[in-house]
Amino acid sequence: MVTSGPNPGVRFDYDRDVIGVEVELGSVTITPQLIAGYCAAIAETNPLYTDARAAQAGPYGGLIAPPCLLPSLAFGRRGPDPKVKFGNATLFAGSRLECFAPVRAGDTITAKTQVKEIYPKTGRSGTMLFVVRRTTYSNQRGERVAASEQSLVHREV
Secondary structure (H helix, E strand, C coil): CEEECCCCCCEEECCHHHECCCEEEEEEECCHHHHHHHHHHHCCCCHHHHCHHHHHHCCCCCCECCCCHHHHCCCCCCCCCCCCECCCEEEEEEEEEEECCCCECCCEEEEEEEEEEEEEEEECCEEEEEEEEEEEEECCCCCEEEEEEEEEEEECC
């Protein structure tokens, strides 16, 4: 579908039908090894994430995963593609993470994603098109443990 932009003559081409369509990306079991590898990669030293014995005595009664582990996981499937045809560059515009419950070693996390919104914006450098994707993460009991939003911007450079 072609949508007019905020400036006369600027047009965007993207598939509006994918907005709001939720797709399951897959599931990943959170192992102590996965947590340890992630912590090593980001130089995380919090004993709640890195020391099983200390974590056992901590407020969660066992090893938990750092919150930012979830958006870094590859679930094996991509979400809906709005097929944006605008600009010659796609840039990361930001992210946000909400945590609702700790993710524990042994949890199986299922991710579901959707294109939440697509909107144009014009600034000093010209017109841009933002694509916002929302992903929710649930454990094996169906409890929502986290949600993230990631924004990409399409523009001419």
